[in-house]
Amino acid sequence: MPAAFAPYSKLRKRAREIAWVSGAGEMLTWDLETYMPPKALGFRAEQLAHLGGYTHRLFTARKVGDWLSACEQGGFAPDSDEAANLREWRRLYDRATRLPARLVEEFERTRAHAREAWKEARQQSDFQLFKPHLEKLVALSRRKADCWGFAESPYDALAEGYEPGIRASQLRTLFAELRPAIAAVLGPALERSAATPPDLLHGNYPLAAQQAFNQRVAEAIGFDFTAGRIDTTTHPFCATLGPGDCRLTTRYNEHDFTRSLYGILHEAGHGLYEQGLPAEHYGTPLGTAASLGVHESQSRLWENHVGRSPAFWQHWHPVACEHFPELKRFTPAQLAAVANRVSPSFIRTEADQLTYHLHIFLRFDLELRLMEGQLPVADVPAYWNEEFEKLLGLKVTRDADGCLQDIHWSIGDFGYFPTYTLGSLNAAQLVHRAAADYPALESELARAQYGTLLSWLREKVHRLGQRYRPQELIQHATGEPTRAAYYLDYVRRLLVAG
């Protein structure tokens, strides 16, 4: 193979162009969520649509397909950088070009309307307003799945967009093991949580003090503020604008500093992954995170395994008291107890780390039925409410607190939710393996020395980008594919035995 195989160089050049333009789109989106004045919205929306269409055309051009075919004949070694990039570019190119332009346009138009209808429906808590839009989106998504193709279920073709290689059948098996095991942990965990009032820490935590403390914690776990920053938004996120430019956002509640703190630990976990991707491969699959389920493993690892551990508060309680003097009247154990309180609730994004998965099981089951044509859209609220009560023991009385709560369906994202649960399982499995590799890990973490854990993650996950497919990556890092056992051990230890 010559040092610079021309079609491959052209693909890399095209990828760089796309990275520049889509990075501009990320910048504009970040600004839209943080600083943009309201009257800028109309132009901004058109601008983002234009840039999105432009990068789509750059990637789906016929000559990109020609370069890919030429490279596939090029004889790159199977374990080479080039082979990994080509594998992913091919997958993405085929997915992007298998959808007829008319279907893409219809989908975009439908979801633009659906999103507005969903906002209105949620505000009025009236599913009927959203129903016709959801019907169209389900039908169009099934057509997309048909275009992409699938071996077992149309759900698989959709989930592939978020978690390459995942199958509904695998998720069914995993969730079938998780569900009764979580139910078994729930009883004792609730009993323990009863000792901690939900508003124990309720107080007055000035915004500037929260920002200073959060920044200190994020720096301690390794987030590089010379290559990133934190701003304020309604919906927290982590956005990468370019190599060396990772933006975290959070929101603040002046009565509860733990919301923004755990928000930042979560987003900084995503950010550490982004900052650990190899900059020299930026804009190619090798410089891109493996999947949403792997990404979410990083955010949940730092938020939960590190940030909610009793050892975390042993170390950070005195530091927190410097910023929030009223915390002096609590013990580190009390702070940890609040952080690990378990209590079934209606809203997924506010759920504790145990009952969270019950929310996911419901959505997975429901989406699967929708995509396989076993559940008419009209029956969604009734089915939701019935299953929700079985899973969480709570009676949904308002669709706004039930099947209308999430934005995902309104923007046509079906097959996305299980990546959150995969994230939890992967996080526990990775931590288990890191501790096996470094027996001193736990005592280091207790001293707030996070370097060994971060280095291990850098080596086993971050620096690899998409060199392996997600399940191969987990296999390489931990010796097994994603399993439920490590997560279950973790919650039993933390929430019952600990």
Place this chain on the structure above:
Amino acid sequence: MPAAFAPYSKLRKRAREIAWVSGAGEMLTWDLETYMPPKALGFRAEQLAHLGGYTHRLFTARKVGDWLSACEQGGFAPDSDEAANLREWRRLYDRATRLPARLVEEFERTRAHAREAWKEARQQSDFQLFKPHLEKLVALSRRKADCWGFAESPYDALAEGYEPGIRASQLRTLFAELRPAIAAVLGPALERSAATPPDLLHGNYPLAAQQAFNQRVAEAIGFDFTAGRIDTTTHPFCATLGPGDCRLTTRYNEHDFTRSLYGILHEAGHGLYEQGLPAEHYGTPLGTAASLGVHESQSRLWENHVGRSPAFWQHWHPVACEHFPELKRFTPAQLAAVANRVSPSFIRTEADQLTYHLHIFLRFDLELRLMEGQLPVADVPAYWNEEFEKLLGLKVTRDADGCLQDIHWSIGDFGYFPTYTLGSLNAAQLVHRAAADYPALESELARAQYGTLLSWLREKVHRLGQRYRPQELIQHATGEPTRAAYYLDYVRRLLVAG
């Protein structure tokens, strides 16, 4: 002419695309100056170079030339919207197509790095750190001037980019009248200023209080904060990211609130012009400011003619006291006296409104020599220091206070400085005319009623965009081309007789 003449529609569509992409560039540049983490610089510089090259290619495509030629045969009425847009598009197209794309990209990349080098050089007050970058930028600028062509001086070809139609020879004539007239005002103005100690207001003005007061003043003169905002930078600017999105920036000195106040009045003056441009023409010449010399007339009008008038402080002194209680020990007349203190100093951006122009004369002379090849870059500091002493009677001992003080050269802006002086002359001429049209104007301004003045400017300047060329616009608005007389009357009245 048919309602939608196809080649003209294509030009409008292309202008819209360019506005989307160049607006993304504006966004990235604004972020680079305000919030960007340092490690993002390398990618950002490449990205801006790419987007600059892309909009250049979009505009310089052969078919744009074909559409223009077709439109020029299209028989649009000379006073139509279309004719005005076509006149400016043709001028810009000819300028742009004369530059090779590679030169444009090299220039963009060079100046992104030069700006960082300049920051470092200024901080260390070491011209040598900036010298190689300045040499490259001067050489590239002379190449640009050669590509564009010129009748008298390469300087003219560069100045055309900021002030269409201006010639170095005209500026020489104008400045030859101004220089002795300013010298004649300077003596008595200095004598009067001697009664006001320079640090009279020196105190403690918290940043948040300055921000609140500045926002109140900016709102009062008409700046729309639902279509704009204020952020913090080292070098204040006003940037338009799209219609309804005008960003002002300033810097703060906790001991001197007048710096940020006059900074904001100045930038808000620019912002009022941008917000007054017709949004329906956004991205075309009719939706674009006429020139920098006209733009600067708006900023200086609000900063100086409004903000430094004794009447301004009669009204705003009590309001300022709400934000800065320590101002209670001063009279409005004392505040006005500080605002109009004349005193030669090293830094252009901190100069009073009289000696300011002496700084411009030096830069004009120096750039003219650089562009005409009469001064090597290595000699810039020595030449600067010698001429500065002749003009302002001060000995420069640090390059940071001399030839390294301005950002302009670091971003490749040569031929730009005289537009500041043109701005002062235009401002005085416009105010003179508005007062002639509305005899009640002065008493309205004294009551902080700025609506009549703003409406007059909206009608005579803002809403016209580039319907007329800059000197035609001034002629239409005031009945004469730009003259020195109104500015000289103004400073004599304010600084000597007042």
